[in-house]
Amino acid sequence: MKNIIALAGSNSKTSINKQLATYSAKRVDGAEVTVLDLNDYDLPLYGVDREEASGIPEDANKLSKAIEECDGIVLSLAEHNGSFTAAFKNAVDWISRGDMKFWKDQPMLLLATSPGGRGGSSVLKTAVELYPHQGAKVISEFSLPSFYDNFEDGIKDETLSKDLNAKIELFAGAL
Numbered sequence: 001m002k003n004i005i006a007l008a009g010s011n012s013k014t015s016i017n018k019q020l021a022t023y024s025a026k027r028v029d030g031a032e033v034t035v036l037d038l039n040d041y042d043l044p045l046y047g048v049d050r051e052e053a054s055g056i057p058e059d060a061n062k063l064s065k066a067i068e069e070c071d072g073i074v075l076s077l078a079e080h081n082g083s084f085t086a087a088f089k090n091a092v093d094w095i096s097r098g099d100m101k102f103w104k105d106q107p108m109l110l111l112a113t114s115p116g117g118r119g120g121s122s123v124l125k126t127a128v129e130l131y132p133h134q135g136a137k138v139i140s141e142f143s144l145p146s147f148y149d150n151f152e153d154g155i156k157d158e159t160l161s162k163d164l165n166a167k168i169e170l171f172a173g174a175l
């Protein structure tokens with residue numbers, strides 16, 4: 001049995017990206033899913049002075065270990081002003097201090113969604129370009145536009161649903 005983690009690039013308690021990541025991860029055949037939540041990691045605002053004074057927080061190591069020990073990652077990115085949310089960027093900055101290839105060579109299904117028509121495509125594009133340099137094997141990517149129109153216990157639009165399913169299959173094949 002493969003173990004995959006579902007993670008949202010958001011600390012919102014009602015994160016639509018957490019919903020999309022969880023939904024997609026649970027559609028991977030024969031995989032056990034662990035849903036991670038950024039709120040469960042106590043990570044102060046990264047600063048070089050803070051790191052020098054106190055080192056890398058235990059919870060950053062905990063997150064790195066979860067990434068290292070899984071077989072694949074379904075990551076759905078929330079977009080704030082065209083980029084990563086501050087909470088997610090902060091978590092990434094901390095884990096990058098332990099290992100610059102902090103995605104640990106893991107296969108990754110990269111997703112993004114937002115209430116708007118572009119579906120977080122700016123942050124998704126950034127991540128698709130960046131993450132292979134940071135140790136991720138990006139298998140496929142998918143953006144879900146207009147989340148509240150297109151998602152209710154699953155993807156309502158048939159074309160979008162087929163597209164995501166095909167990408168989930170590609171990801172499953174890479175585990």
Ligand SMILES: Cc1cc2nc3c(=O)[nH]c(=O)nc-3n(C[C@H](O)[C@H](O)[C@H](O)COP(=O)(O)O)c2cc1C
Pocket residue numbers: 008009010011012014015016017018077078079080081082083113114115116118119120
């Ligand atoms: C500060 C801020 C900036 C935002 N910027 C964008 C943006 O650039 N593009 C976008 O599509 N949505 C933007 N949004 C809307 C988010 O996509 C929306 O809040 C979404 O629910 C975030 O995903 P989450 O629920 O997983 O946290 C922004 C929201 C906030 C609060």
